[in-house]
Amino acid sequence: MNEFVERLVDLRWPSAVKPAYDVVIIGGGGHGISTAYYLATRHGITNVAVLEKSYIGSGNSGRNTTIIRANYGIPEAVRFYQRSVDLYESLEAETGRDVMHHTKGLLWIAHSEAGVRQERARAEVNTAFGARTEYVSPRQIQEICPQLDMTGQGQWPIYGASYHPAGASARHDRVVWAYAEGAMRLGVDIHQHTSVTGLQKSGDRIVGVETTAGPISAGIVLSAVGGHVTAIAAMAGVRLPIRTHQLQAFVTNRYAHTFAPIVASSGLGVYASQTAKGEMLIGAEIDRAPAYAYDAGHQFIRSCAFRSIALLPFLRDLKLLRQWTGVCDMSTDYSPVMGFTGAPGFLVTTGWGTWGFKAIPVGGEQMAALIATGRTPELIAPFSLDRFANDRTMADRGSAGTH
Amino acid sequence: MHAPKPLTATRVAATCAALDSASWPAGAIVLRTAPDEAIVLVPTKDIEPGLIADPHAIVEIESSLCGIWLDADDAHDLLERECDWETPSARPAFAQGAVAGLPVKLWFEHDRVLFVVSAVFANDFMERCR
Amino acid sequence: MSKESVLAHLWQQQGDPTRGGSVCAAGDCQSCLATIDGIAYTRMCRTPWRDGMHVEPHPHGDQLPALESRGNRAATIARTMHCDVVVIGQGSAGLAAAAEARALGRDVVTLDTGDGQDAIGIYPGPLVVARTDAGMWHLYPRIEIVVATGAAEIQPVVPGNDLRGLVTARAAESLSAAGIDLGRIVAVGTPPREVACTVAVGALVRFEASATDASRVGAVIARDDRGVEQRHVCDTVSLGLGLAPRDALLRMARGTNVHGVGDVLRAPDLPPCPTAGIVCACLGVTVDDLRSVHARGFHELELVKRATLAGTGPCQGAACVPHVRAFLAAQGAALQPPFTARPLTRQITLGEVAAGAHHVATPRTALDAEHRALGAQMERLGGWWRPWHYGDVDAEYHAVRTAVSLCDVSTLGKMQVSGPGAVALLEHLYPVPIVSLKPGRSRYVLLLDERGYVIDDGMVCRDGETRFTLTFTSGGSTFAELWIRDWAESLNADVRIMNQTTSLGAINVTGPRATKLLALAGVTTPPAFLHHDTLDVAGICCRVFRLSFTGEVSYELHHAAADSVVLWRRLMELGRDLGIRPHGLEALMKLRLEKGHVIVGQDTDFDSTPRRLNHEWAVRLEKPAFVGRHAVIRTNAIPLDRQLCGFEMDGIAPAEGATIWHRDAFAGYITSATWSPTMRRSVMLGWLHLSNGELPTIITIDGRPARRVATPFYDPEGARARA
Ligand SMILES: Cc1cc2nc3c(=O)[nH]c(=O)nc-3n(C[C@H](O)[C@H](O)[C@H](O)COP(=O)(O)OP(=O)(O)OC[C@H]3O[C@@H](n4cnc5c(N)ncnc54)[C@H](O)[C@@H]3O)c2cc1C
Numbered sequence A: 001m002n003e004f005v006e007r008l009v010d011l012r013w014p015s016a017v018k019p020a021y022d023v024v025i026i027g028g029g030g031h032g033i034s035t036a037y038y039l040a041t042r043h044g045i046t047n048v049a050v051l052e053k054s055y056i057g058s059g060n061s062g063r064n065t066t067i068i069r070a071n072y073g074i075p076e077a078v079r080f081y082q083r084s085v086d087l088y089e090s091l092e093a094e095t096g097r098d099v100m101h102h103t104k105g106l107l108w109i110a111h112s113e114a115g116v117r118q119e120r121a122r123a124e125v126n127t128a129f130g131a132r133t134e135y136v137s138p139r140q141i142q143e144i145c146p147q148l149d150m151t152g153q154g155q156w157p158i159y160g161a162s163y164h165p166a167g168a169s170a171r172h173d174r175v176v177w178a179y180a181e182g183a184m185r186l187g188v189d190i191h192q193h194t195s196v197t198g199l200q201k202s203g204d205r206i207v208g209v210e211t212t213a214g215p216i217s218a219g220i221v222l223s224a225v226g227g228h229v230t231a232i233a234a235m236a237g238v239r240l241p242i243r244t245h246q247l248q249a250f251v252t253n254r255y256a257h258t259f260a261p262i263v264a265s266s267g268l269g270v271y272a273s274q275t276a277k278g279e280m281l282i283g284a285e286i287d288r289a290p291a292y293a294y295d296a297g298h299q300f301i302r303s304c305a306f307r308s309i310a311l312l313p314f315l316r317d318l319k320l321l322r323q324w325t326g327v328c329d330m331s332t333d334y335s336p337v338m339g340f341t342g343a344p345g346f347l348v349t350t351g352w353g354t355w356g357f358k359a360i361p362v363g364g365e366q367m368a369a370l371i372a373t374g375r376t377p378e379l380i381a382p383f384s385l386d387r388f389a390n391d392r393t394m395a396d397r398g399s400a401g402t403h
Numbered sequence B: 001m002h003a004p005k006p007l008t009a010t011r012v013a014a015t016c017a018a019l020d021s022a023s024w025p026a027g028a029i030v031l032r033t034a035p036d037e038a039i040v041l042v043p044t045k046d047i048e049p050g051l052i053a054d055p056h057a058i059v060e061i062e063s064s065l066c067g068i069w070l071d072a073d074d075a076h077d078l079l080e081r082e083c084d085w086e087t088p089s090a091r092p093a094f095a096q097g098a099v100a101g102l103p104v105k106l107w108f109e110h111d112r113v114l115f116v117v118s119a120v121f122a123n124d125f126m127e128r129c130r
Numbered sequence C: 001m002s003k004e005s006v007l008a009h010l011w012q013q014q015g016d017p018t019r020g021g022s023v024c025a026a027g028d029c030q031s032c033l034a035t036i037d038g039i040a041y042t043r044m045c046r047t048p049w050r051d052g053m054h055v056e057p058h059p060h061g062d063q064l065p066a067l068e069s070r071g072n073r074a075a076t077i078a079r080t081m082h083c084d085v086v087v088i089g090q091g092s093a094g095l096a097a098a099a100e101a102r103a104l105g106r107d108v109v110t111l112d113t114g115d116g117q118d119a120i121g122i123y124p125g126p127l128v129v130a131r132t133d134a135g136m137w138h139l140y141p142r143i144e145i146v147v148a149t150g151a152a153e154i155q156p157v158v159p160g161n162d163l164r165g166l167v168t169a170r171a172a173e174s175l176s177a178a179g180i181d182l183g184r185i186v187a188v189g190t191p192p193r194e195v196a197c198t199v200a201v202g203a204l205v206r207f208e209a210s211a212t213d214a215s216r217v218g219a220v221i222a223r224d225d226r227g228v229e230q231r232h233v234c235d236t237v238s239l240g241l242g243l244a245p246r247d248a249l250l251r252m253a254r255g256t257n258v259h260g261v262g263d264v265l266r267a268p269d270l271p272p273c274p275t276a277g278i279v280c281a282c283l284g285v286t287v288d289d290l291r292s293v294h295a296r297g298f299h300e301l302e303l304v305k306r307a308t309l310a311g312t313g314p315c316q317g318a319a320c321v322p323h324v325r326a327f328l329a330a331q332g333a334a335l336q337p338p339f340t341a342r343p344l345t346r347q348i349t350l351g352e353v354a355a356g357a358h359h360v361a362t363p364r365t366a367l368d369a370e371h372r373a374l375g376a377q378m379e380r381l382g383g384w385w386r387p388w389h390y391g392d393v394d395a396e397y398h399a400v401r402t403a404v405s406l407c408d409v410s411t412l413g414k415m416q417v418s419g420p421g422a423v424a425l426l427e428h429l430y431p432v433p434i435v436s437l438k439p440g441r442s443r444y445v446l447l448l449d450e451r452g453y454v455i456d457d458g459m460v461c462r463d464g465e466t467r468f469t470l471t472f473t474s475g476g477s478t479f480a481e482l483w484i485r486d487w488a489e490s491l492n493a494d495v496r497i498m499n500q501t502t503s504l505g506a507i508n509v510t511g512p513r514a515t516k517l518l519a520l521a522g523v524t525t526p527p528a529f530l531h532h533d534t535l536d537v538a539g540i541c542c543r544v545f546r547l548s549f550t551g552e553v554s555y556e557l558h559h560a561a562a563d564s565v566v567l568w569r570r571l572m573e574l575g576r577d578l579g580i581r582p583h584g585l586e587a588l589m590k591l592r593l594e595k596g597h598v599i600v601g602q603d604t605d606f607d608s609t610p611r612r613l614n615h616e617w618a619v620r621l622e623k624p625a626f627v628g629r630h631a632v633i634r635t636n637a638i639p640l641d642r643q644l645c646g647f648e649m650d651g652i653a654p655a656e657g658a659t660i661w662h663r664d665a666f667a668g669y670i671t672s673a674t675w676s677p678t679m680r681r682s683v684m685l686g687w688l689h690l691s692n693g694e695l696p697t698i699i700t701i702d703g704r705p706a707r708r709v710a711t712p713f714y715d716p717e718g719a720r721a722r723a
Helices: A030-043 A075-095 A113-128 A138-144 A172-185 A229-235 A296-311 A360-373 A378-383 B016-021 B072-082 B119-128 C006-014 C092-103 C169-177 C248-252 C287-295 C301-308 C321-330 C368-373 C393-402 C422-429 C477-490 C514-520 C561-574 C585-594 C629-636
Strands: A020-026 A048-051 A106-110 A134-136 A160-164 A189-191 A196-202 A205-211 A214-223 A242-254 A262-265 A270-274 A279-284 A320-331 A337-340 A346-350 B009-013 B030-034 B037-040 B058-062 B065-071 B093-099 B102-108 B112-118 C033-036 C039-043 C055-057 C078-088 C108-111 C117-123 C127-132 C135-147 C151-153 C166-168 C185-189 C198-200 C203-209 C217-223 C229-233 C236-240 C243-245 C258-260 C278-280 C377-381 C384-389 C405-408 C413-418 C442-448 C454-464 C467-472 C496-499 C504-510 C532-537 C540-546 C554-560 C642-649 C659-662 C665-676 C681-689 C698-701 C704-709
Touching: A020 A030, A020 A205, A030 A048, A030 A172, A030 A346, A030 A360, A048 A172, A048 A214, A075 A113, A075 A172, A075 A360, A075 A378, A106 A113, A106 A138, A113 A134, A113 A160, A113 C377, A113 C659, A113 C665, A134 A138, A138 A160, A172 A189, A172 A360, A172 C301, A196 A214, A196 A229, A214 A229, A214 A360, A229 A242, A229 A346, A242 A296, A270 A296, A279 A296, A296 A320, A296 C117, A337 A360, A337 A378, A346 A360, A360 A378, B009 C496, B030 B093, B030 B102, B058 C413, B058 C496, B065 B072, B065 B119, B072 B093, B072 B112, B072 C078, B102 B119, B112 B119, C006 C169, C078 C092, C092 C108, C092 C135, C108 C117, C108 C127, C108 C135, C117 C248, C151 C169, C166 C169, C169 C185, C169 C236, C185 C217, C198 C229, C217 C236, C248 C258, C278 C287, C278 C321, C287 C301, C287 C321, C301 C321, C368 C377, C368 C561, C384 C585, C393 C405, C393 C585, C405 C561, C413 C422, C413 C454, C413 C477, C422 C467, C422 C477, C454 C477, C467 C477, C477 C496, C504 C514, C504 C561, C514 C554, C514 C561, C540 C561, C554 C561, C585 C665, C585 C681, C642 C665, C642 C698, C659 C681, C681 C698
Parallel strands: A020 A048, A020 A214, A048 A189, A106 A262, A214 A346, C078 C108, C078 C135, C135 C258, C166 C236, C185 C198, C185 C236
Antiparallel strands: A106 A160, A134 A160, A196 A205, A205 A214, A242 A279, A242 A320, A262 A270, A270 A279, A337 A346, B009 B037, B009 B058, B030 B037, B065 B112, B093 B102, B102 B112, C033 C039, C033 C055, C117 C127, C127 C135, C151 C243, C203 C217, C217 C229, C377 C384, C405 C504, C413 C467, C413 C496, C442 C454, C454 C467, C504 C554, C532 C540, C540 C554, C642 C681, C642 C704, C659 C665, C659 C698, C665 C681, C698 C704
């Protein structure tokens, strides 16, 4: 029997779009759906619609490299993502669904004195804010991951690393489905193949959406779209400090499960892990200069394969199966943007860039609390949109632009 | 490949018009790296004041470039392996871009090609093009 | 195949080498995968046989090939070729297309899998990437790409379809043509040409195992025209079940000038809705699995794929997609288009795909060999290879504080700007007055972006009325050039710009005996503090800048890069009796930290305003216009939240990154820390949060008490640098 066939989730789709909901969520990615789930399960708010222009999880939530970690560089982020790490650890127990969550441990490797400095700093701030990360020596690194070439093929010697035992992964689609099933079971309507084409206004207030399935009134509209968020926000008269970049990844065929941890290298700009299926899954840092993106598809895979072999020589003879691209909404300070927008009735959860899969549980939980109470929870207050106007940006240079 | 050798050169930043109309020393190889910049493979003392009609021109010794001539066939082989972009077919011709992943300037003559690389990458260039 | 394939060779020698499932012998299915000479997932049908080859057919089931690459392997060569037309596939349609293009005088490159050339993808460019027996080819067609990859045969999905002895009709033809005896052949559907066989009329129902070998087919059951099941005993079943275009390349090339010819354009045959059997042999997905997920709400082709993983194995859906589409259509949905086509259409190793790639090169200064000869540990720092230390950081530090030392600062960004528009341009770029700077004088400057954040720092040195030298940090010089050229362009400034970062070497001569060393090098009237001059130093023409980062008297000698080694050696020689020794970056970090100097990138953040950096003195808001002015004025009106401060404490230095606490509340973190040999305590820079509108003074770092203090820690009056 094929263990990868989803045998538990039962998606009961709603029949028709209702003319009005208390809450309309635009975008059936992880964030939109988990928000609906927590509205229903934690706050009893079930008159909720999630509108997805394609199928659920068709955006980045179904095409990321599924790395879950809390080893960020600033206290606000460490606390926030640690909450998500914890929610992920209990997600299977809570939903009764197998999301293939595996705690693997994450090594973030330094190849220079400057890199060592950065990884030590990461360990300091993580430890202070409740995420376990320790600085480890080359000997400890070899014990954790014997496959690493400690000399980096003579060019990228490994000086040390930070080690984050809670580093984990989960199957992206299954996370989306587990939340979708749970939400729909409690009465949330998830409408696939329903695109939002406009917003309804009454004075300043956003009071509903125009969709390919007709107009829908809403008490609250939450934009959880990916890729086109600035266009949707502009309809509400809200400007977002978001730019969209491409991010790519690739997988190999399936091989015996012998690569336990997640390994990342800032010096080489790559990270690797082995999926439950047995594929080696490899990603890179985001292309910071859009002008460099000429021929990105092939240049990316050629260079990324080359760099990952320098770190993990066993990759050389593995067969590459597939490569793909996602479009990432990057905020100018590399942190998410969540909550009120200044347009009454219109909220956003965006700026998930290259790191938002791990935040699906906490993002949904906190946005649901915000919608239910009308107040911004303390955990996400630092990530509100007005931080840009108020000179309170959340720059996280240590972990920006990657998994 | 042999190590690229230091080149004697002069770098000139001036208006586009001044560079277009400059009467360079006879026989000098002129690499027009940008509309407002040229690298001339002659000693700086040979660039006489008046030669460039721009009183604000910056004329400096450029001692950090290395070069190696390859005959046309060897150059073709090397470029086929190490250059992703299409090089010009006219002769003589100048082109610049990544070769072996390094910034390289190329001067094409009928039967040979000059590869010019900054000394800061000269070692890498030699190792990569072996 | 121009040469005998591994599949044909082994079949000839030892009988069917596959482990079950229908074989296409055309590179479309996964039935003949093997580990060949250490490389798993290699198709036997696409690999030419060589004597001595080691072939291990893949086992079925859960056993996966080892995650390893054994031994050494010669690096794959990559070639880039530019041509007019690339024709992919050299069947009859592809041959004709190539001939036609050639007749028009076009430069044509053809690829055919029979010649060991597999196109693996079409990328923007347009770029066709192919794996060939001679290495990787990167083909850039100027005019167009012709895809003539034909069609693949549809595989059977019925019970027993994992048995051995099942071949497609074309496989029956090619294997027979290779002289392989397939025994009694029964053909279902379109029979193979020129192969002796019995034809089983009607629709395929199932395969039955042979009585003597449970892994092999013994009979095929077909339902005849009258609806009656007929059993046909056989050794091999030939399956002619229709064709599906091999159009993945065509579909992934959207937006480039590509067109298909021949069978690749045909509409796919839709097989009957499968009722039982394995649909996706790569992942072992059955028709029951399809039913099960469909009944639980997975209706889209994409969702069915994701819920079963059908189509995510080595054949990338070539075998299963026609059947999954047929299944979904039979459930009443509209026929759904196949999966998005993405590279790679043929699998190659990471080593192959990486062919010809290089690491980002880290530049070396002209003194690189000199440092190594002196025993330096070289480090990548600020984008360059730099000496971290020469074996004795303490001695290097003391050489600067008590004698004289050299430091290679060639990595600094260096730029000349000249022209009538130079003053106006620099006034716009920098937050301090430029017009008042006298020729021969230098000034420290911050570079701000439009948001008022510090993006770099350096010096502005005025060389003449209309001429300036600018310096930038080592890591910032590439960006700075783009920044300044962009602004020059936007403002239409009448200037000439020359980035001399790699053209000039720079050596910093620093220490209380620096002036003495310069005198020995022939400099009798060195420039005063923050002045500069062009001088002969030990026979080398240098621009000498008097500034200080270490806190001691310092002269920065800029010179033609080719002269660096001679200058360095002469200075080392002349300074011998003065106690000279070079210092690396580790000592420099200590020296500058004692002076409280900020390193942009280490001590600053993405959003460091001058006020946050405690550098308001470096911004003159009375200047009417400069980049970032509006933002600085706007943010200055908002209460300050944190500031970069100096700290000191007893005992060893904490880790850089250590958190700062004020009465049990988080109050910031350390960006730079070092034990100061001169002050006999640890000195630090770090971000400190205001508490009730004030910067706390007594704080805790690393669990130890610490104090916020004013910087510089060392020689606060700056007397030593000016001496
Ligand atoms: C290659 C890659 C690797 C990554 N790796 C990681 C990783 O390892 N760890 C990690 O934490 N994160 C990772 N990420 C980031 C992560 O995938 C995203 O941040 C996350 O999935 C965002 O979820 P979302 O729900 O906000 O957006 P999405 O999943 O993109 O969902 C948005 C949805 O909105 C829908 N939509 C858009 N417009 C409309 C409209 N007008 N009407 C209705 N619906 C609309 C879209 O169809 C889409 O389904 C990676 C991303 C990529 C591309």
